[in-house]
Amino acid sequence: MMSIVPKPKATELSFEEVAAKYPQFPRLLLLKTDLQRRGVYYTKQALSKVDPVIHQLGGTHIFGTRDGILTQRPEALILRDGTSVITSPTPLEQNPYIVDFRDGRLVVMDGGVELEEVEYWTKPDYYNLTTSSGIPMSHVASARPQRIYLMPSRYCHFWTDNQGCLFCDIVNNLKQQKSELNLPPRLKPQDVAETIREALKEPGRFTAICLTSGSDFHGAEDFDAEVDYYIEILKAVGENFATPKFPSQLIATAFTEKQLERIYRETGLLSYTPDIEVLNERLFEWICPGKARWVGYQEWKRRMVRAVDIFGRGRVNTCIVAGVELAKPYGFNDEDAALQAVLAEAEDLASQGVSTVYTVWVPRPGSYLRGQKNASLEYYVRLALGLQELRQKYQLSIDHDDYRRCGNHPDSDLARI
Amino acid sequence: MSIIFSKELVELFAKKDTVKVLATTDAKGMPHVVVKESLQLNESNQLIYFELLESSQTNKNMVHSIWFNRPVAVALIGTGGESYQIKGKPVKSIVSGLLFRDYYVKIREQLGDVDLAAVWVIEPVEVIDQRFNIRSREEEIRHPYFKHLDRLAK
Numbered sequence: 325m326m327s328i329v330p331k332p333k334a335t336e337l338s339f340e341e342v343a344a345k346y347p348q349f350p351r352l353l354l355l356k357t358d359l360q361r362r363g364v365y366y367t368k369q370a371l372s373k374v375d376p377v378i379h380q381l382g383g384t385h386i387f388g389t390r391d392g393i394l395t396q397r398p399e400a401l402i403l404r405d406g407t408s409v410i411t412s413p414t415p416l417e418q419n420p421y422i423v424d425f426r427d428g429r430l431v432v433m434d435g436g437v438e439l440e441e442v443e444y445w446t447k448p449d450y451y452n453l454t455t456s457s458g459i460p461m462s463h464v465a466s467a468r469p470q471r472i473y474l475m476p477s478r479y480c481h482f483w484t485d486n487q488g489c490l491f492c493d494i495v496n497n498l499k500q501q502k503s504e505l506n507l508p509p510r511l512k513p514q515d516v517a518e519t520i521r522e523a524l525k526e527p528g529r530f531t532a533i534c535l536t537s538g539s540d541f542h543g544a545e546d547f548d549a550e551v552d553y554y555i556e557i558l559k560a561v562g563e564n565f566a567t568p569k570f571p572s573q574l575i576a577t578a579f580t581e582k583q584l585e586r587i588y589r590e591t592g593l594l595s596y597t598p599d600i601e602v603l604n605e606r607l608f609e610w611i612c613p614g615k616a617r618w619v620g621y622q623e624w625k626r627r628m629v630r631a632v633d634i635f636g637r638g639r640v641n642t643c644i645v646a647g648v649e650l651a652k653p654y655g656f657n658d659e660d661a662a663l664q665a666v667l668a669e670a671e672d673l674a675s676q677g678v679s680t681v682y683t684v685w686v687p688r689p690g691s692y693l694r695g696q697k698n699a700s701l702e703y704y705v706r707l708a709l710g711l712q713e714l715r716q717k718y719q720l721s722i723d724h725d726d727y728r729r730c731g732n733h734p735d736s737d738l739a740r741i
Numbered sequence: 742m743s744i745i746f747s748k749e750l751v752e753l754f755a756k757k758d759t760v761k762v763l764a765t766t767d768a769k770g771m772p773h774v775v776v777k778e779s780l781q782l783n784e785s786n787q788l789i790y791f792e793l794l795e796s797s798q799t800n801k802n803m804v805h806s807i808w809f810n811r812p813v814a815v816a817l818i819g820t821g822g823e824s825y826q827i828k829g830k831p832v833k834s835i836v837s838g839l840l841f842r843d844y845y846v847k848i849r850e851q852l853g854d855v856d857l858a859a860v861w862v863i864e865p866v867e868v869i870d871q872r873f874n875i876r877s878r879e880e881e882i883r884h885p886y887f888k889h890l891d892r893l894a895k
């Protein structure tokens with residue numbers, strides 16, 4: 325097995341230095357965060373242990389991978405504390421962690437040193453089935469260890485006017501998925517209803533349903549088309565539940581109060597996550613031109629706060645692509661300044677009942693910001709601690725977007741204790 | 742080196758009327774002690790128990806223990822006066838996958854409509870026989886001063 329010694333920038337603390345400086349940050353979560361930050365490379369031995377009958381292979385995703393290859397690798401990893409690690413296969417020259425099979429165990433390695441035993445995600449039963457219209461159910465809903473992930477529409481209309489978010493590769497990924505995997509760009513409610521019905525037959529597998537799509541500003545009022553479609557899909561999902569509401573999350577555009585009231589009234593949806601992506605007005609305008617044009621930063625924030633009256637405290641949050649606030653050329657030059665600015669905005673939202681979570685920015689090859697570098701490990705640790713402290717200070721629960729319902733946010737993993 | 746349990750202890754785990762108690766601590770060291778009927782041994786000689794409540798203090802403390810390498814303690818009390826303490830460390834939280842699914846089905850067959858948050862795996866590091874006669878004999882030998890003199894008077 326090849327050993328790669330990580331070479332952080334001179335000013336960046338190493339993994340061990342960060343671990344020593346922040347002893348209150350669990351080592352397993354530190355590893356998860358760094359696995360997301362640096363990505364992984366699967367050795368041949370590790371790949372030989374993937375059993376397509378048991379394990380979930382990468383497939384239907386809204387965003388692409390770091391190495392531009394879509395299939396035939398394990399979907400992701402799970403650590404021994406139950407932590408999910410959603411991370412992307414990464415070319416060796418970018419210095420990823422190595423996933424290897426040694427002495428009968430699947431392990432994460434770095435610099436030739438074995439760090440942790442890991443497991444591949446298990447494939448859900450419904451991945452073996454097709455809908456009555458002939459679509460593989462794995463193309464209708466993707467699975468995390470404990471959540472069903474629906475991407476009803478894989479097209480974002482901001483891209484039509486060249487106003488997609490600069491870190492995003494949704495449309496380029498859709499083109500690749502369409503040609504390589506033959507994925508439907510837009511789901512039919514019937515296919516969704518059938519897939520959810522099958523997914524719920526598997527005992528103890530899923531704890532939540534999450535929906536997300538690209539934005540669609542069409543309609544009598546801006547985004548009515550997106551709202552109508554979500555309602556249609558959520559109703560199809562809801563057909564399978566005995567209760568009017570079910571554990572669910574909608575990650576979508578910041579809708580108006582009228583639109584949100586409709587969604588809440590007409591569907592079983594329980595929580596709402598309009599991703600603001602960047603907690604800084606100036607950078608939001610640069611990095612999210614479509615969102616800035618059609619909604620605007622201040623209005624996005626106002627809509628999130630108003631959504632709390634509809635969904636309740638702890639049921640509305642927003643996600644940021646952490647590290648993109650440092651993107652060149654207009655981002656912060658300094659991590660301290662970035663952190664201060666982001667946490668101040670997060671506190672403004674938290675004080676009004678809206679919680680913030682982050683995902684680690686992955687500069688994907690299909691995005692405008694490709695080739696850039698994400699933030700230091702220390703930055704992600706400080707951000708995670710800061711966001712979780714805000715949730716504690718303002719007593720905001722994050723049950724709907726935690727380690728189990730989502731598993732993609734190191735900060736909300738901290739809410740387990 | 743892994744702990745080898747005596748036949749008596751293995752049987753004690755399996756008996757229905759054994760009282761099984763799990764003691765954990767939170768981040769501030771606050772102790773939390775609960776009866777966990779589901780405590781049992783797995784094939785690898787580790788302790789497991791079924792955590793039914795995701796939000797329980799025990800579950801949070803177990804997460805804290807696995808994250809920060811903090812020990813937990815289990816007490817077993819049998820109807821025949823058996824009394825053991827086992828100290829150990831949580832090493833795994835099974836929250837999904839094929840094994841989890843088996844446990845989930847099993848626990849619902851046993852208890853009806855309950856949920857299963859996690860199956861915790863505890864690696865035993867020390868077993869202490871807590872029966873009074875055993876402990877008092879040990880004290881006699883190791884600490885001959887620890888007694889009142891009137892007990893020794895002619």
Ligand code: SF4
Binds near residue numbers: 492
């Ligand atoms: S809104 Fe931005 S992040 Fe979301 S799909 Fe469109 S371009 Fe991508």
